[in-house]
Structures are given as structure tokens and as C-alpha cells.
Amino acid sequence: MIIAGSISGTSIDGIDVAVAELTGIETGAITLRPIHAATYPWSDGIRDRLLAALPPGSCDAGELCELDVRCGQEIGAAISLAVRAAGVAADLIVSHGQTIFHWVRPTGVAMGCIQLGQPAYIVQATGLPVVSDLRNRDIAAGGQGAPLAGTMDGLLLRSLPAGSALLNLGGIANVTVLQGDSVLAFDTGPANCLIDLAVQARTGQAYDRDGFLAATGTVDILALTGLLNDPYFSLEPPKSTGREHFDREYVAAHLAGLSPLSDADLVATLTEFTAVTVADSLRPFGIRQLYASGGGAQNPAMLARIEHHLGAPVSTTAALGLDPDTKEGYLMALLGYLTWYGVPGVLSGMTGSATPRVLGRISPGDQPLRLPEPAEPPTRLTVT
Ligand SMILES: Nc1ncnc2c1ncn2[C@@H]1O[C@H](COP(=O)(O)OP(=O)(O)O)[C@@H](O)[C@H]1O
Numbered sequence: 560m561i562i563a564g565s566i567s568g569t570s571i572d573g574i575d576v577a578v579a580e581l582t583g584i585e586t587g588a589i590t591l592r593p594i595h596a597a598t599y600p601w602s603d604g605i606r607d608r609l610l611a612a613l614p615p616g617s618c619d620a621g622e623l624c625e626l627d628v629r630c631g632q633e634i635g636a637a638i639s640l641a642v643r644a645a646g647v648a649a650d651l652i653v654s655h656g657q658t659i660f661h662w663v664r665p666t667g668v669a670m671g672c673i674q675l676g677q678p679a680y681i682v683q684a685t686g687l688p689v690v691s692d693l694r695n696r697d698i699a700a701g702g703q704g705a706p707l708a709g710t711m712d713g714l715l716l717r718s719l720p721a722g723s724a725l726l727n728l729g730g731i732a733n734v735t736v737l738q739g740d741s742v743l744a745f746d747t748g749p750a751n752c753l754i755d756l757a758v759q760a761r762t763g764q765a766y767d768r769d770g771f772l773a774a775t776g777t778v779d780i781l782a783l784t785g786l787l788n789d790p791y792f793s794l795e796p797p798k799s800t801g802r803e804h805f806d807r808e809y810v811a812a813h814l815a816g817l818s819p820l821s822d823a824d825l826v827a828t829l830t831e832f833t834a835v836t837v838a839d840s841l842r843p844f845g846i847r848q849l850y851a852s853g854g855g856a857q858n859p860a861m862l863a864r865i866e867h868h869l870g871a872p873v874s875t876t877a878a879l880g881l882d883p884d885t886k887e888g889y890l891m892a893l894l895g896y897l898t899w900y901g902v903p904g905v906l907s908g909m910t911g912s913a914t915p916r917v918l919g920r921i922s923p924g925d926q927p928l929r930l931p932e933p934a935e936p937p938t939r940l941t942v943t
């Protein structure tokens with residue numbers, strides 16, 4: 560079937576949409592054929608309001624309602640454009656939406672999360688059934704609800720040499736590793752979110768394009784030590800985090816009392832912070848090859864520092880046939896495919912829940928909802 564998957568990540572840089580043909584679930588071996596992917600920027604007003612609503616900001620119920628509707632309308636419009644550009648007739652839409660809050664107790668127990676983007680407006684725009692709210696079922700079952708990349712990554716890792724791992728560098732960084740036969744997926748900490756905030760405050764640019772500032776600055780060891788002084792890094796995986804924790808006050812709070820850093824030194828230090836926390840998180844798993852995706856995979860300074868600290872080669876998921884920039888959209892399409900066929904979208908233990916769960920909610924499209932016969936969990940994924 561043809562599925563359009565969409566997500567806006569913690570960077571809130573835009574709505575990623577990926578249109579794919581997914582086949583083979585009845586046989587246990589899924590084939591994913593990427594057809595078209597694009598990113599549509601949030602309108603300025605909405606992006607600013609989303610940022611203002613994120614912790615340490617807040618929003619009232621009226622603003623939350625309006626943002627939910629506006630996000631749904633913008634996501635619906637983006638998906639319609641992408642499906643039209645793909646030149647195919649889609650059967651199913653998957654919308655992750657925009658995470659506005661990921662509620663995790665300081666002990667590491669995940670309690671809930673809210674993604675904005677009212678699916679009724681996505682049905683309104685497309686006429687198609689929409690799978691949404693992909694995380695809360697896993698959280699209710701005792702899992703972290705994040706990262707969900709482990710489902711796709713686990714299938715990919717099974718056909719790669721032992722010692723391989725996947726890394727996504729969005730606002731937050733997450734990794735997937737195999738531990739014996741089980742898949743483990745967890746957030747290592749920030750990837751780009753703190754760097755973006757620093758670059759925006761210091762230079763007015765959106766991000767450290769191609770890692771230019773990071774490459775010209777010098778890491779400040781005292782500042783790095785201050786940043787690493789955070790209980791999140793001592794929690795055992797599986798664990799998850801978000802911008803509620805790594806918020807716009809994080810850097811100032813952790814560097815209080817230290818001498819101010821130049822723009823380049825601050826960005827170099829924050830980039831090193833990402834690299835060290837990614838490599839430290841992966842060290843127990845003896846990784847020999849890492850495949851990166853997400854916007855951070857376009858930052859050569861970040862990849863070089865991860866490679867340095869990990870002591871193993873880092874390439875991108877392009878080597879696996881998945882464009883690093885669009886991988887998460889295809890992940891959403893895959894998760895929706897699993898839900899449509901009644902197949903769990905998280906594996907046992909992957910994010911901490913004891914039993915696998917079918918993820919999400921399905922909003923009917925213009926036609927009555929007719930679900931296929933449930934399938935068995937797949938054992939293989941091929942990207943063509
Ligand atoms: N050319 C680039 N150089 C450095 N960083 C980049 C580049 N392109 C994207 N990024 C970083 O990637 C981020 C977006 O990554 P993305 O994977 O979309 O994250 P999310 O899933 O959180 O939306 C940007 O905010 C920026 O920090």
C-alpha cells in the first residue's frame with residue numbers, strides 16, 4: 560500500500576513528509592520503496608508560538624487547542640502537497656505531529672506525552688484514514704514511548720554485521736543497538752537542540768551550518784564538565800528525554816559561574832557535549848560501525864567528534880539506502896503500516912515495556928474503515 564508518513568521533530572524546523580510503497584507484511588518480509596520526501600516549514604507564526612509554548616514557557620488550554628488545530632491544518636496541507644508531488648494515490652496517512660511535552664519523571668519513568676496536530680484536519684485535507692498518537696500506548700504499557708526508531712532500526716540491524724548501530728541526530732539524539740537478540744533504543748541526550756539555541760541567540764542564524772563554528776572553536780573543558788553534570792547521563796537505558804529537560808535555560812544553568820565563552824568556543828563545546836554523550840552511551844555495546852541520520856548527519860564537525868570518541872567509523876544511513884534527512888518520515892510510514900495490520904510497533908523491551916503493543920489511533924477517512932486481516936510481526940525489512 561502507499562503510505563505518507565509525517566513528523567515534525569524536536570527541532571521544530573519543519574514538517575517532514577515521506578511517501579512510500581510498503582508491501583510484503585503478509586510474508587513477514589517488508590519491502591519499503593521510497594517514492595518522494597520533502598520538508599515543509601512551519602509558518603512563522605506557528606513556529607514561534609510552538610517555541611513559546613515549550614518549557615520553560617507555557618501555554619493555556621485555549622492556546623493549546625488553537626495550536627493543535629493549526630498544526631493539524633499545516634500538517635494536512637503539507638501531506639497533500641507531498642502526495643501530489645509524489646504523483647501517486649495514497650491509501651493511508653501517518654502523522655506523528657509536534658511533541659509539545661514529553662513527561663518523564665526524574666527517576667526516568669515516562670508518564671505521558673502530547674503531540675499536536677489534530678488528525679481530524681488531516682482527514683479533512685486528504686480524505687484518508689490517519690494513524691496518529693503513536694507514543695502513548697507504549698508509555699501506558701510501561702515503555703518510554705520514545706525513541707520509536709528502534710522498530711525500523713532493529714529490522715535493519717538484523718541484516719548488518721554484528722557491532723553495527725544506528726544514531727539519529729535531531730534536536731535530541733537517539734541510538735538503536737542489538738543486545739543479543741533484543742533491540743534496545745534510547746535517547747542519549749541533546750543532539751542539535753542546545754547548539755541551535757546558542758547559535759540563534761549569539762548569531763541570529765538558525766543553526767551551525769556545516770559545523771562551521773564548531774570546527775573553528777575550542778572546547779572548554781570546564782564548561783563541558785559542567786554540562787555533563789546531569790543525572791540523565793547516569794540513568795540506565797532504555798530512557799528518553801526532550802526539550803522539557805534540555806531547555807533554553809539548560810546551558811546558562813550548567814555554566815553558571817564560569818567565564819563567558821566566545822560564540823565559536825560555546826558551539827564547539829556544545830557539539831563536543833553531544834559527541835561525548837553519544838559515544839559514552841554506545842561504549843558498553845562495543846560498536847564497530849555507526850550509521851547516522853537526522854539533520855546532525857550534515858554536520859561534519861559533529862560526526863568527526865563522535866567518531867573520535869567512539870573509536871569506530873561513522874557513516875550515514877545513505878549507505879543503507881535511506882537518505883539521512885528523510886529517514887524519520889519513512890519510519891512513520893512503516894509504523895503506520897504495522898498498526899494498519901495490527902502488528903506491534905514496539906518490540907518487547909525496546910523502550911522498556913514488557914510486552915509489545917500495537918501503536919496509535921486510527922481516524923477513519925471519508926470511506927468506512929476496513930482493516931485488513933492482522934499479520935504477524937515482520938522479521939525482515941528491505942529498502943529498495
Ligand atoms: N547543514 C547542516 N549543518 C549543521 N547542522 C544542520 C545542517 N542541516 C541541519 N542541521 C541541524 O539539524 C537540525 C534539524 O534536524 P532534524 O533531523 O530535522 O531534527 P528534528 O527531528 O528534531 O526535527 C537543525 O535544527 C540543525 O541543527
Ligand SMILES: [Mg+2]
Pocket residue numbers: 567568569570571572573575
Ligand atoms: Mg526536523
